[in-house]
Amino acid sequence: MNTVVITGCTVADGRVADGASPVEDAGILVRDDRIAAVGTRQEILAEVADRTDVDRVDLGGAYVTPGLVNMHTHLSLSLPGAGGDQVKDLNPHELALYMADGARRTLDCGVTTVRCVAEKDHADFALRRAIEAGRVPGPRMFTAGRALVCTGGHGHEGTDTLECDGVDGFRRGTRAQLKAGADLIKVMISGGIAGQHESIDTPQLFADEMAAVIETAHAWGRRVTAHAGPAAVIAQAVELGLDCVEHGYQLTPEVAARMAARGTALVPTLLVTRCKGFFDELGVPEWMQCRSLGAGPAHLDSFATAVAAGVEVLLGSDMPPFWSFEGTNATVRELEHMAEVIGPARALHAATLGPARWLRAEADIGTVEPGRYADLIAMDENPLAAASAYRGVHWVMKGGRVVRTGPPTSGRKTP
Structure with missing residues (x-):
């Protein structure tokens, strides 16, 4: 089973519109293609403290939302x-x-x-x-x-x-x-x-x-x-x-x-x-x-x-x-x-x-919760302050696999 621990982030999703609070200094535990746990950094690190077969991703203070x-x-x-x-x-x-x-x-x-x-x-x-x-x-x-x-x-x-x-x-x-x-x-x-x-x-x-x-x-x-x-x-x-x-x-x-x-x-x-x-x-x-x-x-x-x-x-x-x-x-x-x-x-x-x-797919996508697919994106600015934060997406994970990491892009045109 592929296991990834993501730290160095604040986690927010669409539930904030209904009053939920972002999770600061957060950690996300991903097993295979789905989220296994979300909590504070200390809580998530404690779950894998003795394991050496864990991939670790530190996002350096980024904000993480669902894709x-x-x-x-x-x-x-x-x-x-x-x-x-x-x-x-x-x-x-x-x-x-x-x-x-x-x-x-x-x-x-x-x-x-x-x-x-x-x-x-x-x-x-x-x-x-x-x-x-x-x-x-x-x-x-x-x-x-x-x-x-x-x-x-x-x-x-x-x-x-x-x-x-x-x-x-x-x-x-x-x-x-x-x-x-x-x-x-x-x-x-x-x-x-x-x-x-x-x-x-x-x-x-x-x-x-x-x-x-x-x-x-x-x-x-x-x-x-x-x-x-x-x-x-x-x-x-x-x-x-x-x-x-x-x-x-x-x-x-x-x-x-x-x-x-x-x-x-x-x-x-x-x-x-x-x-x-x-x-x-x-x-x-x-x-x-x-x-x-x-x-x-x-x-x-x-x-x-x-x-x-x-x-x-x-x-x-x-x-x-x-x-x-x-x-x-x-x-x-x-x-x-x-x-x-x-x-x-x-x-x-x-x-x-x-x-x-x-889409009747809320059991699989749309939030950062256990059981959902690990479809996640990261950016440096706060998306709860301005939607323009998404201009800075620099990290993309789909189904537990990192598919892009690097500086923000503005998108590309077709040839």
Whole structure:
């Protein structure tokens, strides 16, 4: 049994948002891939005092939190423009390698779990198996397979979506993703930023089609998340039992209150309406940039409305998690935007324990507790003082194995 003792750190996790205190001068005992004990340095060292087969890690006063969970990830993202066209032109073998490289970079940034919400050609399932088998470094993956859209609906142009129509069509589409191994289902119920022949508030599914997806997924024990912008469409889906909203560009207080009452979470992806540099880098066309950046003020107001109503908000970047952006990586930049509204303690919850609970994986990830996977990251600044502390992540452990140590990185772009 591989045993590691980690000392020289302060331990904090998402429970601080509910009043728990960080553990100062802490120690963490890791056996194989899971945390065996957490306590003071003296307590943990006493447990292994007479052992010589223990690896010892002194983090020199760093702050340790669980690895980040990015709940809106596309490792095969291809937006309109020259950069996206390069990804669309990859053959299946190239695509798999491209996504594997993105997974490695994502883990390198301290994101130890991702929720993929539309990936091309079901390559995500092969990547998930490769990561689980240890053949490829990467985060833990929860994936929706291909997102479900109506004919001509949002994202229909790519192989990361599946066009369906009518109740029977959407039931079949849902079951097709479940057959492939989907952990959740993603459905596009409105227009969005990247569809040239639609608007953000274009309704795209009828109520019976939405119900077909939600009922079928729930019958199989899977949750459903929806790409959605306008309040009226979101309200309808929430009443049908939707579990999560992606983006939520145009929420109203009434709809946000209903989301909170029904337990529907929000992944706001604030970056997508404030990332001109990213768009320029990829050669995203002017029409999309105007639509995206023009939606920014209302998007931020919508997020604040959801927070005020008590909606559970979760971290998700939409941009590739590792992408170098504004001096850090996309995951951290998204968390910084969220923290401006919810504060750093709640941001830590939104990046760790909140996602773990939505994924029904809180017994395995999301906190620094015995029994959880040893998915840990370290930084020199206090993340409970400012979310910008995550810019300084310099040590990453996944499943009890140190996968990166060294100076902070700002993330790396794709080639």
